[in-house]
Amino acid sequence: AEIVVLPGDGIGPEVTRAALRVLRAVGERYGHRFTTHEHLIGGAAIDATGEPLPAATLDACRKADAVLLGAVGGPQWSDPQAKVRPEQGLLAIRKALGLYANLRPVKPHPAALGASPIKPHLLNGVDLLVVRELTGGIYFGDKTRGDGIASDLCTYTVAEIERVVRRACQLARQRRGHVTSVDKANVLETSRLWRETATRIARDEFPDVTLEHQLVDSMAMHLLAKPREYDVIVTENMFGDILTDEASMLAGSLGLLPSASLGEGQIGIYEPIHGSAPDIAGRGIANPYATILSVAMLLRHSLGLEDEAKCVELAVSRALDDGQFTGDLAAGRPAIGTDAAATAVI
Amino acid sequence: AEIVVLPGDGIGPEVTRAALRVLRAVGERYGHRFTTHEHLIGGAAIDATGEPLPAATLDACRKADAVLLGAVGGPQWSDPQAKVRPEQGLLAIRKALGLYANLRPVKPHPAALGASPIKPHLLNGVDLLVVRELTGGIYFGDKTRGDGIASDLCTYTVAEIERVVRRACQLARQRRGHVTSVDKANVLETSRLWRETATRIARDEFPDVTLEHQLVDSMAMHLLAKPREYDVIVTENMFGDILTDEASMLAGSLGLLPSASLGEGQIGIYEPIHGSAPDIAGRGIANPYATILSVAMLLRHSLGLEDEAKCVELAVSRALDDGQFTGDLAAGRPAIGTDAAATAVI
Ligand SMILES: CC(C)[C@H](C(=O)O)[C@@H](O)C(=O)O
Ligand SMILES: CC(C)[C@H](C(=O)O)[C@@H](O)C(=O)O
Numbered sequence: 001a002e003i004v005v006l007p008g009d010g011i012g013p014e015v016t017r018a019a020l021r022v023l024r025a026v027g028e029r030y031g032h033r034f035t036t037h038e039h040l041i042g043g044a045a046i047d048a049t050g051e052p053l054p055a056a057t058l059d060a061c062r063k064a065d066a067v068l069l070g071a072v073g074g075p076q077w078s079d080p081q082a083k084v085r086p087e088q089g090l091l092a093i094r095k096a097l098g099l100y101a102n103l104r105p106v107k108p109h110p111a112a113l114g115a116s117p118i119k120p121h122l123l124n125g126v127d128l129l130v131v132r133e134l135t136g137g138i139y140f141g142d143k144t145r146g147d148g149i150a151s152d153l154c155t156y157t158v159a160e161i162e163r164v165v166r167r168a169c170q171l172a173r174q175r176r177g178h179v180t181s182v183d184k185a186n187v188l189e190t191s192r193l194w195r196e197t198a199t200r201i202a203r204d205e206f207p208d209v210t211l212e213h214q215l216v217d218s219m220a221m222h223l224l225a226k227p228r229e230y231d232v233i234v235t236e237n238m239f240g241d242i243l244t245d246e247a248s249m250l251a252g253s254l255g256l257l258p259s260a261s262l263g264e265g266q267i268g269i270y271e272p273i274h275g276s277a278p279d280i281a282g283r284g285i286a287n288p289y290a291t292i293l294s295v296a297m298l299l300r301h302s303l304g305l306e307d308e309a310k311c312v313e314l315a316v317s318r319a320l321d322d323g324q325f326t327g328d329l330a331a332g333r334p335a336i337g338t339d340a341a342a343t344a345v346i
Numbered sequence: 347a348e349i350v351v352l353p354g355d356g357i358g359p360e361v362t363r364a365a366l367r368v369l370r371a372v373g374e375r376y377g378h379r380f381t382t383h384e385h386l387i388g389g390a391a392i393d394a395t396g397e398p399l400p401a402a403t404l405d406a407c408r409k410a411d412a413v414l415l416g417a418v419g420g421p422q423w424s425d426p427q428a429k430v431r432p433e434q435g436l437l438a439i440r441k442a443l444g445l446y447a448n449l450r451p452v453k454p455h456p457a458a459l460g461a462s463p464i465k466p467h468l469l470n471g472v473d474l475l476v477v478r479e480l481t482g483g484i485y486f487g488d489k490t491r492g493d494g495i496a497s498d499l500c501t502y503t504v505a506e507i508e509r510v511v512r513r514a515c516q517l518a519r520q521r522r523g524h525v526t527s528v529d530k531a532n533v534l535e536t537s538r539l540w541r542e543t544a545t546r547i548a549r550d551e552f553p554d555v556t557l558e559h560q561l562v563d564s565m566a567m568h569l570l571a572k573p574r575e576y577d578v579i580v581t582e583n584m585f586g587d588i589l590t591d592e593a594s595m596l597a598g599s600l601g602l603l604p605s606a607s608l609g610e611g612q613i614g615i616y617e618p619i620h621g622s623a624p625d626i627a628g629r630g631i632a633n634p635y636a637t638i639l640s641v642a643m644l645l646r647h648s649l650g651l652e653d654e655a656k657c658v659e660l661a662v663s664r665a666l667d668d669g670q671f672t673g674d675l676a677a678g679r680p681a682i683g684t685d686a687a688a689t690a691v692i
Contacts, residue, residue, distance in 0.1 A: 073532075087532045117464050117570045138484075138500065143535035148504040150539035154484060155497040184584070186419075186433045189489035193496035220592040221600070224463045224570070238530070242588055245563040249570045 004064040010276025011286035012070020018288035018342035042072025042086035052089030066302035071276035099261035102132040111320040112252030131168040132240025161197040168234035169206040178231035255287030258294035270294040287326035319344040350410040355389040356622025357632035358416020364634035364688035388418025388432035398435030412648035417622035445607035448478040457666040458598030477514040478586025507543040514580035515552040524577035601633030604640035616640040633672035665690040
């Protein structure tokens with residue numbers, strides 16, 4: 001399989017390097033050939049080419065079976081007046097590849113409960129999957145700036161809602177059969193369309209799946225008060241951005257959370273949900289587990305290698321059981337570095 | 347002083363009735379005359395007049411010194427196809443009275459820590475105030491529905507941002523002098539305008555206040571991971587809706603959180619941040635503390651009666667110290683009803 005690697009900025013290069021060591025170990029153990037090619041994205045791409053998503057990167061991604069991404073962004077590219085920003089590369093590649101479903105599973109590992117701000121008894125048995133719409137909504141609507149005024153347009157079509165709700169329902173079938181659709185239907189027209197469409201898809205195509213609706217403000221509470229009650233949560237782009245970051249606190253550390261961005265085809269982008277963490281970049285101490293777990297999602301969703309995916313997930317879980325903590329998880333206990341964590345998994 | 351009371355739906359009538367008993371007790375003790383008049387809003391108004399905000403209600407509010415509101419909404423008015431919804435009454439009155447700054451203080455009481463999903467050691471010393479912009483943004487932009495497509499427009503003007511940021515900075519001056527402005531400036535044009543404007547106002551008019559910027563997704567995490575580090579948080583309408591509900595979990599129960607919606611004049615709307623809780627309506631068990639604390643905010647912000655406000659807050663705090671818990675706070679301990687809680691405060 002052909003895998004494009006986009007290390008990006010900050011700790012991106014370190015964590016993707018560590019995760020690729022794990023991928024190679026999987027290849028050796030199971031007899032697969034994974035070819036990897038590195039390309040530029042984000043701030044690194046801006047510095048080298050002036051653009052956050054160079055054409056060469058996009059071309060390479062289009063031809064690949066899957067993309068492994070580190071992280072983009074950093075203070076040197078954050079001037080609000082700047083015309084080109086690292087994040088634009090990320091938004092542009094999601095859109096160009098049609099990756100409309102962003103899967104963010106949250107299943108706290110016992111070793112990380114100490115690092116979560118949530119009381120441990122609420123976290124026992126939490127196993128949820130947020131499916132965030134990724135190529136529509138206010139992220140991609142018209143943006144205007146006039147004299148003393150600015151606006152952003154949020155638009156959704158029925159087709160955009162249908163496909164992501166369908167994906168959420170399909171995923172729920174392989175899990176506990178429960179989908180919570182999140183919107184703000186008491187205020188927004190796009191949310192009313194979202195709610196009607198979700199209701200119809202679930203009723204007509206997934207009679208075996210239970211669909212429930214929640215307002216985004218209530219969801220922000222319930223996610224903390226009773227996280228165990230959720231299975232699959234599906235929502236629009238902006239709400240998904242906020243709720244997944246909030247949900248990450250259930251897992252104690254952002255450093256354990258992978259993600260997959262999928263479309264209709266085989267290709268997907270796999271990336272940790274954490275950012276580029278410029279403050280610890282280059283020091284070999286970044287937590288690579290989220291990127292390694294993203295490799296597991298890559299094996300599962302783009303390459304159809306379920307056994308291999310499970311094997312990687314089990315290996316990460318064992319490493320944590322064995323106390324192989326990076327600094328973000330250590331909470332006073334001894335900490336290991338990025339490479340040692342990858343070695344523990346291997 | 348003239349106070350309009352809008353009991354609304356569900357538990358609204360019960361909690362406002364209890365809070366008015368406290369207001370009358372304050373009047374007797376300090377020798378003030380408070381005249382109160384009840385009017386319709388929300389579902390109750392739809393049932394009686396067909397409209398969620400009857401003209402008589404709005405007229406009365408315009409003439410009053412302050413408005414005390416219960417809650418609006420309920421399942422009988424929640425048909426997504428309905429043309430008139432209770433929430434429209436709330437949005438319309440906020441807009442009509444120009445109440446652009448929604449103040450939501452969160453200061454967990456020790457007695458409620460047990461009910462919070464957050465670990466108690468993180469909550470010690472938490473004392474934050476969210477100032478949510480309340481009459482702009484995507485709530486009030488054009489809403490369109492076409493064939494298979496819907497959209498909502500989010501617009502902000504410099505003037506709208508200036509006045510709410512100014513209010514937040516003024517409030518910070520009376521507190522710890524720290525303001526965190528929340529936006530999504532890496533994606534939204536309105537957020538970039540928000541950030542520029544906030545930066546300028548703080549720099550030019552409030553050199554003594556420290557302004558920090560946070561992206562909304564990071565804020566959703568940090569609010570849980572390090573809530574003690576925040577003082578005043580100012581943000582746009584939709585982000586404020588989500589973040590304040592999330593922040594309410596720091597206080598353990600929604601039942602302890604008051605709010606004030608203010609504009610340039612004296613008048614304000616004071617309401618608990620909880621909803622109409624139709625499931626427990628009419629049973630005399632609803633928690634009235636949030637509405638009573640909203641009366642304290644009314645005394646402070648619309649009537650300028652700071653001592654009286656402090657007295658009410660202290661009385662609520664004492665009632666909780668004495669173990670006067672309603673069901674939502676009891677956590678297995680004996681629970682009292684709505685009236686008994688008001689009596690305890692009085
Ligand atoms: C970097 C930013 C544009 C991005 C987003 O908001 O989608 C990030 O927060 C994420 O969640 O992947
Ligand atoms: C009822 C609803 C329209 C309202 C809002 O979103 O503003 C409520 O959630 C609130 O926060 O006061």
